[in-house]
Amino acid sequence: MATDNIIHFWRKNAKVPGSIQPVYGAQHPPLDPRIHRTFPKDTPKGNNLKSKKASSFHEFARSTNDAWDIDDENDEDFLAPIHPSSLPPTLHSTHQVPPLPLQQPSDTTREPDTGPADRVVVKSSSEALLNTNTVRSTLQKQQSLPVRPIIPLVARISDQNSSGAPIMTVRDKSRLDKFKYLLSCPNTDLEELRKHSWSGIPREVRPITWRLLSGYLPANMERRDLVLKRKRDEYFGFIEQYYHSRTDETYKDTYRQIHIDIPRTNPLTIPLFDILEKGFRILFIWAIRHPASGYVQGINDLVTPFFVVFLSEFVEEDVENFDVASLPLDTQRNIEADSFWCMTKLLDGIQDNYTFAQPGIQNNVKALEELVSRIDEDIHNYFKRYEVEYLQFAFRWMNNLLMRELPLRCTIRLWDTYQAEQEGFSHFHLYVCAAFLIEWRKEILSMVDFQGLLMLLQNLPTIHWGNEEVGLLLAEAYRLKYMFADAPNHYKR
Amino acid sequence: MGSDEAYNFVFKVVLIGESGVGKSNLLSRFTKNEFNHDSRTTIGVEFSTRTIQLKSLIIKAQIWDTAGLERYRAITSAYYRGAVGALLVYDITKHLTYESVERWLKELYDHADPHIVVMLVGNKTDLGSERSVPTEDAKDFAEKNGLLFLETSALESTNVETAFQNVLGEIHRKVSSKEVTRGSISAVSLSSPVPRAAGDPEEKKPCCRNL
Numbered sequence: 001m002a003t004d005n006i007i008h009f010w011r012k013n014a015k016v017p018g019s020i021q022p023v024y025g026a027q028h029p030p031l032d033p034r035i036h037r038t039f040p041k042d043t044p045k046g047n048n049l050k051s052k053k054a055s056s057f058h059e060f061a062r063s064t065n066d067a068w069d070i071d072d073e074n075d076e077d078f079l080a081p082i083h084p085s086s087l088p089p090t091l092h093s094t095h096q097v098p099p100l101p102l103q104q105p106s107d108t109t110r111e112p113d114t115g116p117a118d119r120v121v122v123k124s125s126s127e128a129l130l131n132t133n134t135v136r137s138t139l140q141k142q143q144s145l146p147v148r149p150i151i152p153l154v155a156r157i158s159d160q161n162s163s164g165a166p167i168m169t170v171r172d173k174s175r176l177d178k179f180k181y182l183l184s185c186p187n188t189d190l191e192e193l194r195k196h197s198w199s200g201i202p203r204e205v206r207p208i209t210w211r212l213l214s215g216y217l218p219a220n221m222e223r224r225d226l227v228l229k230r231k232r233d234e235y236f237g238f239i240e241q242y243y244h245s246r247t248d249e250t251y252k253d254t255y256r257q258i259h260i261d262i263p264r265t266n267p268l269t270i271p272l273f274d275i276l277e278k279g280f281r282i283l284f285i286w287a288i289r290h291p292a293s294g295y296v297q298g299i300n301d302l303v304t305p306f307f308v309v310f311l312s313e314f315v316e317e318d319v320e321n322f323d324v325a326s327l328p329l330d331t332q333r334n335i336e337a338d339s340f341w342c343m344t345k346l347l348d349g350i351q352d353n354y355t356f357a358q359p360g361i362q363n364n365v366k367a368l369e370e371l372v373s374r375i376d377e378d379i380h381n382y383f384k385r386y387e388v389e390y391l392q393f394a395f396r397w398m399n400n401l402l403m404r405e406l407p408l409r410c411t412i413r414l415w416d417t418y419q420a421e422q423e424g425f426s427h428f429h430l431y432v433c434a435a436f437l438i439e440w441r442k443e444i445l446s447m448v449d450f451q452g453l454l455m456l457l458q459n460l461p462t463i464h465w466g467n468e469e470v471g472l473l474l475a476e477a478y479r480l481k482y483m484f485a486d487a488p489n490h491y492k493r
Numbered sequence: 494m495g496s497d498e499a500y501n502f503v504f505k506v507v508l509i510g511e512s513g514v515g516k517s518n519l520l521s522r523f524t525k526n527e528f529n530h531d532s533r534t535t536i537g538v539e540f541s542t543r544t545i546q547l548k549s550l551i552i553k554a555q556i557w558d559t560a561g562l563e564r565y566r567a568i569t570s571a572y573y574r575g576a577v578g579a580l581l582v583y584d585i586t587k588h589l590t591y592e593s594v595e596r597w598l599k600e601l602y603d604h605a606d607p608h609i610v611v612m613l614v615g616n617k618t619d620l621g622s623e624r625s626v627p628t629e630d631a632k633d634f635a636e637k638n639g640l641l642f643l644e645t646s647a648l649e650s651t652n653v654e655t656a657f658q659n660v661l662g663e664i665h666r667k668v669s670s671k672e673v674t675r676g677s678i679s680a681v682s683l684s685s686p687v688p689r690a691a692g693d694p695e696e697k698k699p700c701c702r703n704l
Contacts (some may be wrong), residue, residue, distance in 0.1 A: 040684060138546055145512070257512060257562065260513040261512075261534050263531065264513075264531070264532060264533045264534045265533070265534075294564075296561060296562065296564045297512075297534045297535075297536060297562045297564070297565070298534075299538055300534070356564075358564065358565075358568065362568075391537075391568065391571075392538065392540070395536070395537035395538070395568060396536040396539075398538055399536050400536055404533070404536060450555075451540075451542045451553070451555060454540040455540065455541070455542070458540055483533055
């Protein structure tokens with residue numbers, strides 16, 4: 001019934017492509033004006049689209065409609081979603097701890113070098129996982145549903161794809177094997193892991209790699225389970241200790257603000273946050289444990305990538321429409337606790353972005369201005385001429401780590417590198433912002449007034465962006481950092 | 494995309510008020526005739542623009558939508574500079590958002606031109622059954638403080654156009670009566686024009702200074 005409705009929503013939307021106009025001012029995901037081709041949307045089955053609140057989902061669907069108008073070139077992202085409500089009963093008991101596939105390395109994982117006898121190509125990521133995770137593969141076989149020709153926003157979080165996707169290249173396969181090898185060592189070499197993560201982490205190993213790179217999970221394999229259990233217990237200890245106080249006078253402002261913001265969290269994970277109070281609890285606990293900054297809008301966005309990545313361990317691809325409540329309770333709790341800790345680690349490094357007067361952001365915006373004045377005088381002077389201040393557009397770039405400017409899949413890819421870089425979130429981000437600005441050089445210089453410039457800069461058309469674009473952006477950022485970071489006078493006028 | 498159509502005035506208007514009262518949706522309703530249920534939190538300040546005709550004049554409204562969150566004030570107050578109009582928005586169903594109106598007003602007068610045209614806007618009239626701020630209270634407050642007043646619904650598109658039109662019209666009235674117009678595209682200031690140093694030519698500004 002609800003499913004029928006939702007199918008109807010998609011169809012309705014499909015009939016009027018472009019009927020939802022972009023709302024400038026970041027109300028919508030970045031929009032690519034070049035993309036107006038109608039996608040064959042009459043076929044979607046929407047089988048796994050579940051929503052407890054059809055009307056809210058409808059609104060959600062409407063607001064995200066433009067995201068679905070993506071070129072055929074993205075066909076690689078077709079998915080075969082799992083039907084969440086029909087998880088086999090055995091799974092509920094076996095999924096006490098999320099499977100960290102590489103903790104029980106299979107034959108493949110032990111052989112990083114792909115010999116000729118080895119499969120040269122792997123048809124899909126799910127197949128690749130057959131060896132390492134029987135629970136999941138069983139699940140997949142039983143629950144695979146017809147391919148849905150829609151590209152969800154987070155679909156391209158993968159380097160490789162599930163069924164229906166192009167075959168994994170030899171290079172991808174050996175990259176994945178390299179990760180698997182590193183992760184299965186008794187003591188994971190974090191330096192080596194960083195080195196490989198810099199250019200993107202394969203989807204299959206991203207959750208565990210993120211846990212390691214963020215410093216949440218120890219490199220020592222033997223200690224991992226123990227640490228995970230302890231940290232997860234600790235988080236739920238916090239909840240026991242603090243959560244009841246959310247309605248206290250002291251915290252009522254924090255409570256109210258997070259309450260208002262949770263449904264307005266970027267990007268598009270409303271079903272995730274709506275169904276459970278996970279997001280709310282994560283933010284509330286973080287806020288009251290960090291009184292120097294407290295809760296600041298933007299922090300709510302930052303929890304999303306972690307949540308989505310950790311959830312992706314249990315869901316094939318179509319994460320944003322997945323009904324989290326259908327997962328076993330323990331699994332839900334683990335995802336919540338892991339998201340909390342990894343977000344905390346991230347925020348530890350950029351806390352002065354969110355303390356009074358947000359000095360971290362102000363400094364970064366100034367640094368961006370200074371950097372751009374050295375690397376692209378034209379743009380810098382153009383801004384001056386039209387009285388565009390960097391703060392007017394770059395505040396959000398810093399406050400939300402470009403999450404408002406890029407599709408979620410790109411943020412996730414970006415964070416692979418940020419976690420691989422030393423001071424990725426606090427320092428390297430600056431060079432990414434500079435590279436991102438220069439990326440739009442032509443468009444910027446074609447604007448003829450302040451209004452045009454601001455409208456462009458607050459609504460940069462990145463909806464079609466994927467790993468390739470982010471890869472190029474990061475390469476350029478790296479080049480800038482290499483040239484300018486330790487050369488404060490380089491090109492200085 | 495660059496907008497270079499002719500206009501007589503650029504008026505800078507700011508949207509202020511507590512978080513979640515519907516500022517961004519008022520703006521998108523006015524500038525694009527759209528409403529978004531899942532509108533995201535405004536980070537810092539976001540910008541939009543619309544050109545309207547007022548009698549024989551073309552007026553470009555340059556509207557700055559500010560985040561309601563306290564933490565952003567240090568940043569957002571900088572955006573009040575040069576504003577000639579403001580919509581101070583509260584939610585008619587959330588009395589707390591009305592109680593903070595005085596604080597917002599003070600903040601506005603601290604940073605903006607004292608002659609700024611301010612309209613008190615009670616938004617979300619579509620939720621009339623949950624109303625907690627009586628129209629009369631707000632109206633009285635507005636009168637006492639020399640503010641324009643309207644109740645709106647961005648969702649149902651009630652009074653949104655009127656609210657912006659009235660503010661822009663009032664700005665124009667003030668501007669014309671003070672005869673501060675300088676050229677067809679000019680900076681607009683509601684206070685007495687600052688005497689310029691001799692030899693300092695009046696620049697054509699795209700708008701009141703930004704920041």
